[in-house]
Amino acid sequence: MTEHDDGLEAAPASLQELIDNDLDGLLDAPEKPRKTTSADRLQRAFLEIVDFRRAQGRLPSSTTRDIAERRLGARLDGILADDAKLEELKPLDEFGMLEIEAAPSSLEDLLSEDLDDLLGDESGLLDVSDLPVRRSADAPESVAKREKAEDFDKFEHLFKAKHAELADGTYALARFPGVQSIEEGNFFVLNGVMLFIAEVGETTYREVGGKQEQKQRLRVIFENGTESRLYRQSLSIRLHEQDGLILARTGLDPNEILDGDAESGYVYVLQSLSDDPAVSGLKDLHKIGFSTTSVEQRVKNAEKSPTYLMAPVKILATYKLYNMRASWLEHLLHRVFAEVRLDITQIDRKGRDYDPSEWFVVPLPTINQAISMIMSGEITDYVFDRAQQRLVQRDG
Template sequence: MTPADSTNDDNVVLTLDDILDDDLFTAPEKPKQLTSSDRLERAFLEIVEFRRTEGRVPSSQTREIAERKLGARLDGFLADDKKASAVKHLDEFGLLEAPAGPTSLDELLESDDLDDLLGDAAGILDVSDLPAIKRPEAPESVAQRVKSEDFAMFEPLFKAKHAELADGTFELQTFTGMDLIREGVFFILSGVMCFVADVGEDVDLVVGGKQKKKQRLRVVFENGTESAMYRQSLMTRMYEAQGQVLARTGIDASEILDADIESGHIYVLQSMSADPLISNLPNLHKIGFSTTSVEQRVKGALNSPTYLMAPVRIVADYRLYNVKASALEHLLHRVFADVRLDLTQVDGTGRNYDPSEWFVVPLNVIHTAVAMIMSGEIAEHVYDQARQRLIQSK
């Protein structure tokens, strides 16, 4: 273009406003933050999509994990009028409508609901925990609460959960069904917090003349007791007592185990060595970390300088959830650094090896330290070797 062309009437003159209005200068809108109402609607729409795709309502009793999760979620909506009302406008299949009652005795006898009741799919007719005529097998089938001999391993978990409830990380939600009863979940039963520490293998029992598969649980209570009740029995008691489940804030109870993840194990070992240099040391313990079972981890201890070339005994196993176990192990090592074992071992190849995870400290002090770490109190304490206890730092 020549200078003369600049006077042409066809030239476009851009103003500052035109430039600022250009898309290149327009900042993209920030995505809208999801509200609790949005999350609730999304959760229900997943159930609706399942009904549309599969042509049936998801079941909370199936072995298919994805469907079971949706079925439990639907049970939660049905049990909570407030939640049901919030998503009623999305219910195109009538999932939230109560079924019409039978109009005659014949209709009742022909209904599927009666078949389910007689089949006892929900365990309603399970009388394993009710008073019964004493028989030789009764002590094996009826669970009683007993003192938890290794409660010290679980106490830090209860303290941590109370702290997380206090700071809002976790909240109490309504118990919605047996699908929530899995290893690693905390509940409130009759005002007492309890923890499902273990779910046993299926066992075959004859109930009401029919063979049933049941699972024994190891349920530890924060008052220091534990019970080996059946899974169905815990479900019944949770419903009777209007129990609650601990769930991470903002996470639907049906997805609790997706948010509660086992981190690993902090374990404490005692050496069974016959070497006087080791056996004469009172309160000698190894504090370690494992992502597998502790029993698996200590195999071959007899030939490993890490374990002082001797068999070991497991005296504590802290199963941790939502915690970086390796960081907890490191913190424990720092707390007890002044009482670390100073000993050089020789491995199978003749090389010197300095075990770094053995400490001369009483087991009860280790229990206390774990509890303080989980509650956050440890930052204000140090280990006093002379008094063999944790004291307030100056």
């Protein structure tokens, strides 16, 4: 059929003519979506901090009780401690948040910049010749400053659990990544002794060189039953100077925990299907744990593990988390329900004693309520009432 027969254009004589006449690009192969890279996630994560700075007129704090702001503040701390990230993100830094003032290269440079004669010393106040020499962090005088932890029984099971997880490969020791990793719930090893960050105190400020310097007092519990109240920065210095280690979940890079808006794991609630009367006779017995893999995969061989009371389990609830460490949420839940933690000793397949640390006698609705309150920040105003088996508002 020709154009003169019915008013239609003649069909293309060849495939090449068809391609040449495709003015609208109908034959173009669709572009494959570009795979999101770690650089993309890092940039997107930093832009959240930029949005916060634009909206609030200040930098986010890594120690506030507001969970969303604390996440951004911790992320900024991590970026500031990583030269590679600083270099990559500088083009996006419209507020100068990543600018770090260079230190004077010499004493002469420092003195030449002292325009207000702040270092003038007519009174001899800067004469340090009579001051004692700084002692190393592991000197006997420093160790003696630790005190006995009167409530160590509340933490002892945590150390046992972490040693077991190191033994079975769930956790591994990694090089200390920096001050940003010193957060409540994390474990470190200093001079061969494991320590636990039980509390990070409120941020206080002091002015140093015209700038506000943050300080946070910690409560650090050591596995030998002692505790210390040193500052966050002081612990960081000791971990750096003495090749300290962090306990990191196997397969995760401690430096990347706060990178981007990636899936960070699951918090789950389990019910034991054990026929042991000591277990089956307990109403509202639940395990609260977390996993970086699917919960189904995590509990696949529960009957072979003392962590799961050597019995199959039933998954009652699963919470998928993004941009938040699942271990952090798990730790807070354990603190809320510490009073009703199950006290039982299991025997593993090698005949060794094991004290499961993640089982609690608490109703499932109360666990769900606690998770919601942690996410909203309301949990700071509530405590668990054992008699009522529910969360109640704090007095005062």
